[in-house]
Amino acid sequence: MTTISLSRIDLRHDHVLMTHELRAAGYDDRDITRMTRRGDLHRLRHGAYTFGAYWQGLDETERRKLVAHATLRSARSPAALAGPSAADLYGVPVWDMGDEVHLARLDHKAGRRKGGKVQHRGTILAEDITVRGGLPATSGTRTALDMIALADVPRALVTVNGLLHAQETTPELLARRAAAMRYDPNTATAPIVLGLADGRCESAGESLTLHLAWRQHLPRPDLQVLIRDRSGRVVARVDFAWPALGVFLEFDGKEKYRRFRRPGETIEDAVLREKRREELICGLTGWRCIRLVWADLHHPERTAARIAATLSGERWAA
Incomplete structure (x- = not known):
């Protein structure tokens, strides 16, 4: 054998x-x-x-990265990973973009889509290409703008926020390059995405929550708000808050509990610790807490009504 x-x-x-x-x-x-x-x-x-x-032994993102690597090695013309494939290489969130490998052609020939590979043609500046992990890829700034061109607002926002959070680009760089591309019809949503973009979002769920608040005409929340005890010591940080309205919001995705789980701690232990943390925050601030999970994002109108009721001090009846 x-x-x-x-x-x-x-x-x-x-x-x-x-x-x-x-x-x-x-x-x-x-x-x-x-x-x-x-x-x-x-x-x-x-x-x-x-x-x-x-x-x-690989997770979904690692598998996409490996397929992208294989696709790049198979390419018959010079190319760099682009869009969601470049974002995977940077280790930032990519939400609901499928499994196709996206490449930026560097030979200025026509783009094409075939066999799980999407080749993009466009003006590529020297500053648009970098090397990450030994692989050529579009820069953080170019990747963000390509995501705006490729995806709708929420999907683009997830990755743009991730790139900002990872400091792979800055609001100033994005604004400058977006202004130069303002006549490109594929970047028509750039003002919306860049207006919403906030590198303080730490996950796809937080970015989508921020988008939901905008889309449903809710007041824009403050992000990553520090909570202090009576002595002024920082004891907690919340995902979102409306301090003037006495409300804070936490997005509870699975990655949150994986990220903050302590050594030897079970998921149940982490959930219990989070409940005690919520009680501490409410006791110190007098604020009310809203908790969202992924399922809530699938029902934006109902979720927005729940948030609006809490912000106005009303009792929410599901």
Whole structure:
């Protein structure tokens, strides 16, 4: 039975194995087919594979990044990762953008969409291209503007906020480049996205909550508001707050509990600690708390009515 030997494989390319590399290591096409069927190899795209066990251990974002790497290695013309594929490389949130790999063509030829790959043609400045993790990619600023051109407002906002939070771009850089591109019909929503953009958002859920408040004509909240005890010591920080109205809002996504869970602490322990934290905040400020989860974002009108009722001091009846 054919088995794959690590000692015969060149692993310089982050576990992306091209067909010609497997052949050079002594595996013929029948070996490759057998190993793929057996699960020793996983096919990323035509002519590109990775180890099956390695693939199984990756999360959704890591899988997209690996496929993007394979696509870049397979490209027949010079290109750089762009849009959501570049955002994945930067490690910032990408929401509901599908699994296609997006590339910026650097040869000025026509763009095309085929085989899970979207090639974009456009004016690329020298400052628009960088290298991240050994791979060419559009800069943080260019990636943000490309997301505005590719996606609707909420999807674009998620990634733009992520890039701002990661300090891969700045509001000033975005405003300057957006002004230069204002006649591009694909960037018509840029004023909306950039007007909403706030790098203090720490997750996709927080960005979408900010968008919901704008879309449903709610007062714009303050973000990442510090809570102090009687001595002035900071004891907590809340996602959103309307201090003048005596309300704060927390978005409870799964990533929040994973991110802040202490060593040895279960999810249940983290939830209980969060409840005690809420009680502390309410006791210190006298504010009322609103908690949102992902399901609430799927019902924006109902969620907005609940927030509006709390802001006005009314009792919410679901």
